[in-house]
Amino acid sequence: MDLTTAELERYARHLTVPGIGPEGQLRLKRSSVLLVGTGGLGSPAALYLAAAGVGRLGLVDDDVVDRSNLQRQILHGESWVGKPKLSSAAARLREANPHIEVETHSCRLTPDNAGEMVGRYDLVLDGCDNFPTRFLTNDVCFLQKKPCVYGSIFRFEGQVTVFAPHLGGPCFRCMLPTVPPAGAAPSCEEAGVLGVLPGIIGSLQAMEAIKLLLGLGEPPLGKLLCYDALRTSFRTLRLAPDPGCRLCGETPTVRSLHNAETLASASCAVGDDSMPAISVEQLDELLAAGPVPLVDVRRPDEHAVSSIPGSLLIPLQELEKRVAEVPHDGRVYIHCKSGGRSSHAVKLLRELGLDAVNVAGGIDAWLKLRRSPSAAPHP
Known part of the structure; x- marks a missing residue:
């Protein structure tokens, strides 16, 4: 595998750099x-x-x-x-x-x-x-x-x-x-x-x-x-190597790619997976049957770009003082962009006595579902 004439022309400014040259450029190619x-x-x-x-x-x-x-x-x-x-x-x-x-x-x-x-x-x-x-x-x-x-x-x-x-x-x-x-x-x-x-x-x-x-x-x-x-x-x-590191330390305990950290939910850093939740597929079925009590806890600028029909916008930072606006007469569904902020909102609302449920994956997952060819139109 050598450098072609076209490659020599393309990488001309590399070829004159000490430490790279034709040999280094060939190393990059490989x-x-x-x-x-x-x-x-x-x-x-x-x-x-x-x-x-x-x-x-x-x-x-x-x-x-x-x-x-x-x-x-x-x-x-x-x-x-x-x-x-x-x-x-x-x-x-x-x-x-x-x-x-x-x-x-x-x-x-x-x-x-x-x-x-x-x-x-x-x-x-x-x-x-x-x-x-x-x-x-x-x-x-x-x-x-x-x-x-x-x-x-x-x-x-x-x-x-x-x-x-x-x-x-x-x-x-x-x-x-x-x-x-x-x-x-x-x-x-x-x-x-x-x-x-x-x-x-x-x-x-x-x-x-x-x-x-x-x-x-x-x-x-x-x-x-x-x-x-x-x-x-x-x-x-x-950053010093940690002798007690569970992976690279003196007495490692992580020996497989299947471990607590790699198998954690991708939203665990911004949400709480212990909160009750439904999938976007389940939400879509509910919406197809009629209006659903749905609260969007994203920012107004996010809501303006895309929203789920019928959702009520109450940004997370305003939720506690506007809790009276949240439907109190039954289950209410909470969503954000990907499920993190909404899980915090669900925790807050449930502590206040409301039957709140998180929409896992948020509007990102819902939009992806609605774009799929098999998605049924809503009435």
């Missing part, structure tokens, strides 16, 4: 990266890895493009709204660089498929949006001795590091031993994120991935790089 997620972080990372000439990119995602994604997920465009993210991402990356191979995995990373999937790539870039998948990505990379390039974002702040105990650094569990308690860590969809921020953090992830593939410089092992956009500042926190 390398592979698995990107878990093609959203805010995966978009810039994938584009730069493709442009750099990483020969094989694997993409894991089972979501569709939503218009609210376009503010930050630069792989996707308006014409792809409602279509699979993988289709959008693959088309964009192949246009960016026709010399690379793009492999798509239209699924979620699970304890059952992670081992085989990760085993086919040199390293993993973590661009996921929930704690169970982060734990799973970390665990499978540890067991297979593959570097995991980690990134996270929140409003105006981001973090980057490389978890690779086999290279002398800590793992994700050394930093976060267990899934945070309910409500401790709101998602980007709930807390918001400045659109440019994932571009910065995702690009840093791509940089660290390329350094690892080329063997250049020093990866941030044991260093958590923290970026504050409002203060235009970077700082580095030390």
